[in-house]
Amino acid sequence: MRLLRRFVTVLGVLLLLLGLGVWGLIRYIAPQEPLDLDAPRVNMEKKVLEMAIELKPELTLTSEEVNSLIKGHLQENPKLENGIELQGADFKLNGNLMSARVNLTYLDLVQIGAAAQYRLVWEKPNLRIIPEQLNARSVTLPSGLLKEIVVPLGSELPSWVGISQVTFEESQVRIRFQAKLPDPGWLIDRLKEIS
Known part of the structure; x- marks a missing residue:
């Protein structure tokens, strides 16, 4: 007994x-800080029309604009792998690498604040954002918990514009275009419509 x-x-x-x-x-x-997926929309069509009016064959997206594009894309589908959902994120560009602070939820029960590292790859017409590393403070987690993010940059553009080259710089992405430019008057009218 x-x-x-x-x-x-x-x-x-x-x-x-x-x-x-x-x-x-x-x-x-x-999580150590509140993060969300809210971001101002980047109007790619307007940026391309302004570029065409200035007769420049390229435009530059800042780190903040890339952050907004990715967050806007993730708003549509925040579900990741194995019962993990993305609650919020903040992405920062550094060449072809991107660091991110992310807030995740596992099975709607456990909240995780983590730091992630992604590699950026341009594969026409998509910007692929491939997870490489994931840490929750000093705990290393498998990067496979995050899914690859695919941002269809080509679908954000007017039909008369194609992307010929994407270059990743320290804190910006430079996009070069190939275009069959329509009448300049049409460009100005279209820019007024979307402004």
Whole structure:
């Protein structure tokens, strides 16, 4: 009988310690800052029309505009892999690499604040954003928890414009175009319509 009480006591203490450990881990990886997926829309058609009026065959997207494009795309489908949902993010461009602060939810129960690293690849007509690293504070998580993000840049453009080259610079993306330019008067009228 005494042995059974000791066993139950030891088992109870172990379960309590396990519960405290899990609770501590959940508190440790919890988000440190509020993030969301709200972002101003980047009007690519307007940017292309302004570029055409200035007779420049390229435009530049800042890190903030790239952040807005990605967040706008993710608003439509924040579900990632294996029951993980993206609650918020903030992306920062550094050449063909992109760092991100992300807030995730696992099975609608556990909230995780993490830092992610992505590699940017241009594969006409899409900008592919491939996850390479994921850390929740000092805990390294499998990057496979994040899915590849595909932003269809080509579909954001007017039909008379195609992308010929994308270059990743330190804090911007430079996009070169090939175009069959319509009448300049049409360009000005169309720009007035969408402004």
